[in-house]
Amino acid sequence: MRDVSDEISALRKRHHEAATYLKIDELRARRPQLETEASRPDLWDDADKARQVTGELSSVTDDLEAYDALGARIDDVEVLAELAREEHDDSVAAEIEDALKALAADFSALELRSLFTGEHDELDAICEVQSGEGGADAQDFANMLLRMYLRWAERRGFDVELDEVSEGSEAGISSATFMVKGRHAYGLLRSEHGVHRLVRMSPFNAQGKRQTAFAALKVTPFLEDVPDIVIDDKDLRIDTYRSSGAGGQHVNVTDSAVRITHLPTGTVSSCQNERSQHQNKDRAMQVLKAKLAELERQKREDELNAIRGTQHSVGFGSQIRSYVMQPYQMVKDLRSEHETGNVDGVFDGALDDFMEAFLRWQRSESLAVD
Known part of the structure; x- marks a missing residue:
């Protein structure tokens, strides 16, 4: 031996x-x-x-x-x-x-x-998927990303609460908000914050031409207790509406959905997945406070990328990762340069290697600056 x-x-x-x-x-x-x-x-x-x-x-x-x-x-x-x-x-x-x-x-x-070196890395994460440039393909891509993150959370054993889904005008979804609950959920998912790019033969193009589409994921740490955030009622616009899932796929249709807009900042929070309008309002307020807390942190630190990274338009030149299905198969992160040819596996939730590569890249970047 x-x-x-x-x-x-x-x-x-x-x-x-x-x-x-x-x-x-x-x-x-x-x-x-x-x-x-x-x-x-x-x-x-x-x-x-x-x-x-x-x-x-x-x-x-x-x-x-x-x-x-x-x-x-x-x-x-x-x-x-x-x-x-x-x-x-x-x-x-x-x-x-x-x-x-x-x-x-x-x-x-x-x-x-x-x-995991961030102040909030151990916390739950509030995630928002939003379609960008690319029409029906972008809305379909947003739905693909939503499924990808839900599958990833399932693989990790995290709990997920889907708060709000807005159907796309042509296909898929235009946006969705969900919370991932579990230790280090935010520490892992903050690596996914940013614009994502899809290249494929479009199923929505009659000529079957290759199409580029964009969608974004925004990730915020969920703070259950935000004592320093005081919200004046007159600064809020509260709308109630009839919720609707993507073809009934994600949420039940009810009349109790709530959308809260913080007028001074334009920050919006929605919830349509609880049993009553009152519960939806309470949950939307929790999420709104977490978002406003993040804005305050960014302001104090004077760095737009203090927690979630720099914000970009959801379109050309701003992506953090590319998912190419045609003319070849590859997913590549443009920050860590980690890549794989298993596109289907990634869309099925195999994201751990990308998340670890990002965290290692981030640490090497900070050491280089020091």
């Missing part, structure tokens, strides 16, 4: 590095404090505080258990390799190789955590 001591040493090093970027010492000190708070009989007298405590405790526990489990697995494979070497037993060689590969893959997934 081959000597695997160098690989085990490399895994030990990665485990030691994980203690640094996961802040294991801080987490071990924090867990008993959170456990004490979570066990208080009056915890749920303040529901918001209770959710904060239990959510933090869950995250801390998950990180500590993941870290400790990796250390134990390294110990196990090291003991197995030593016994096999001492007894000249090659029958466990395949088991050892599989264990080393699994550990390497799990460390790669864990190391993604070190790339």
Whole structure:
């Protein structure tokens, strides 16, 4: 059996590095404090505080258990390799190789955590898909992107709440708003914020000519408590309307849809997926406050790309990623330069490699500036 001591040493090093970027010492000190708070009989007298405590405790526990489990697995494979070497037993060689590969893959997934450096990366994400230049193809492309992100969230085990969908005038959708709920949802999805470009043989062109279409995704961190945002009622226009999904595909048709416009900034928030008009209004106000909080952060930092990146028109020359279906098959991110020929897989939600490539590119860019 081959000597695997160098690989085990490399895994030990990665485990030691994980203690640094996961802040294991801080987490071990924090867990008993959170456990004490979570066990208080009056915890749920303040529901918001209770959710904060239990959510933090869950995250801390998950990180500590993941870290400790990796250390134990390294110990196990090291003991197995030593016994096999001492007894000249090659029958466990395949088991050892599989264990080393699994550990390497799990460390790669864990190391993604070190790339989450944004203030709000752990939060849920509010996402808005919007069709751009390209007519019916752009509206169809917007619907394709909506499905792509819903499939990606399903693959990751995230919960999704679809708040609003507006049908396209010719095909697909003109816009949609949805929330992705789960740890690091915003940290991952902020890599998708921007203009996306599709090149294909148009199904809407009688001559079957190649068509370029654009759609955009806007991503905002969802802040449940935004105490510094005060909204004057006179600054709001609240419209109610009859909601409609894309052919009944996405949302039920009701008379309770609500659209809120913040007149000073032109910020719009809509919801049509709750059971009542009152619930739709409450949800739309939550989303509006999150959007206005982001505008305030951008203003304070004096950087339009402080959180979501620079805004562009949804058209030529502004895309972050191209999806080419004709005359060849390729999806390429124009920032990280990550690419793949598996276009169908990407549209089916295989986005993790693009997200990780973006985060690594972003870190290298920040280091270059420093």
